[in-house]
Amino acid sequence: MGEISIKINIADRFYPLKVKMEEEEIIRRAAKLIKDRIKEYQENYAVRDKQDLLAMSVLHYATSSLKAEKRVTVEDSEVAEKVYQLDHLLSGFFSK
Numbered sequence: 001m002g003e004i005s006i007k008i009n010i011a012d013r014f015y016p017l018k019v020k021m022e023e024e025e026i027i028r029r030a031a032k033l034i035k036d037r038i039k040e041y042q043e044n045y046a047v048r049d050k051q052d053l054l055a056m057s058v059l060h061y062a063t064s065s066l067k068a069e070k071r072v073t074v075e076d077s078e079v080a081e082k083v084y085q086l087d088h089l090l091s092g093f094f095s096k
Helices: 021-044 050-094
Strands: 003-010 013-020
Touching (some): 013 021
Antiparallel strands (some): 003 013
């Protein structure tokens, strides 16, 4: 599929982007998540500066991303260990 031009509004600024058609929905949803996070910070904290709100939002999503990455790494190592144990059991069984 081809690329399309879209405009994304983040913190009252518009950003023109060229994106693949299949990525448009994800990018729009990401922009909405950022908008909602900024709104939440505006309502719950005495912060009005857009730069500060953006920094807080970026920190939130970067932290979430790193936590998710760590979970996947731990889960992958647990799965790998179980596969190794199963392989060891099957090798013992079939070598008899």
